[in-house]
Amino acid sequence: MHQIKAVFNGNFDYIENIKISPFSRAYTFSDSVYEVIPFHNKKSISYEKHIDRLQRSADALSISLDIKKVSDEINQLLSSLDFDNGYVYYQVTRGQDLIRSHMHSDQLETETFGYITQCSFETKKFNVMICEDTRWCRCDIKSTSLLANVMNMNNAKLQNCDEIIMHKQGTLTEGGASNLFFIKDKNVCTPALSNNILPGITRSILIDALQEKNIKVIEDNFNYLELKTATSAWLTSSTKGIAPIENIVNIDNSLSIDDPLFVSCKEIFESKFFS
Numbered sequence: 001m002h003q004i005k006a007v008f009n010g011n012f013d014y015i016e017n018i019k020i021s022p023f024s025r026a027y028t029f030s031d032s033v034y035e036v037i038p039f040h041n042k043k044s045i046s047y048e049k050h051i052d053r054l055q056r057s058a059d060a061l062s063i064s065l066d067i068k069k070v071s072d073e074i075n076q077l078l079s080s081l082d083f084d085n086g087y088v089y090y091q092v093t094r095g096q097d098l099i100r101s102h103m104h105s106d107q108l109e110t111e112t113f114g115y116i117t118q119c120s121f122e123t124k125k126f127n128v129m130i131c132e133d134t135r136w137c138r139c140d141i142k143s144t145s146l147l148a149n150v151m152n153m154n155n156a157k158l159q160n161c162d163e164i165i166m167h168k169q170g171t172l173t174e175g176g177a178s179n180l181f182f183i184k185d186k187n188v189c190t191p192a193l194s195n196n197i198l199p200g201i202t203r204s205i206l207i208d209a210l211q212e213k214n215i216k217v218i219e220d221n222f223n224y225l226e227l228k229t230a231t232s233a234w235l236t237s238s239t240k241g242i243a244p245i246e247n248i249v250n251i252d253n254s255l256s257i258d259d260p261l262f263v264s265c266k267e268i269f270e271s272k273f274f275s
């Protein structure tokens with residue numbers, strides 16, 4: 001079995017040797033934030049943007065963080081690579097409490113955990129299901145509290161879907177683990193950032209790359225029924241890159257993965273993402 005290299009509270013070891021207290025607040029309350037930092041040909045992608053977002057997520061929950069130490073550990077994991085493509089997962093938890101209590105002690109030591117693993121970045125076509133966004137109102141924080149995503153995505157799996165597209169009272173938000181783009185009336189559209197959406201790094205790379213080529217991206221509030229007349233739609237994330245949606249199983253649609261504007265967007269994105 002391939003052994004996964006990891007780091008827990010500053011100690012590097014293989015994942016099976018790491019011991020975590022059940023009183024870790026990651027375990028009892030999901031009181032943690034995390035990042036997924038992709039690398040391609042042994043080179044990290046948008047490293048600074050991921051580190052900045054980790055700091056912002058920790059700040060939002062008032063979890064103290066030594067970002068230089070975190071960055072050194074991530075770099076050490078990256079320098080120990082024996083494969084070309086993959087990602088580093090890094091989680092920052094408020095710490096271990098002596099008793100389980102919603103109100104945490106003020107003397108906690110931040111707990112950190114990271115590991116490095118392989119990922120192919122092969123483009124895969126997705127079947128998706130639309131569902132109500134039942135998550136909390138701070139989805140802009142990259143927290144490990146992902147139970148609504150887990151429930152909705154596993155319901156979608158029962159319908160042979162790979163992902164979901166969520167809406168809050170009709171307004172499109174994002175995928176279960178990705179951001180959403182679609183083409184409507186020959187325009188590239190994506191839900192505008194808000195507290196209900198994670199500001200995806202891949203989303204921002206794509207928008208910047210398209211704007212450099214004078215392709216306008218409309219960031220706005222869209223009703224999910226607008227996807228019925230979209231000509232193409234796709235999801236973005238650090239591990240999926242751009243993943244075209246082949247079918248939305250629970251609304252009528254005529255999405256095409258050969259839409260010429262989508263094909264251009266994908267080419268522009270890939271030349272930037274993997275450069």
Ligand SMILES: Cc1ncc(COP(=O)(O)O)c(C=O)c1O
Binds near residue numbers: 036174199200203236
């Ligand atoms: C809910 C959600 N939205 C969007 C994204 C995409 O973010 P990024 O492009 O930074 O990977 C993710 C990534 O895991 C996610 O979990």
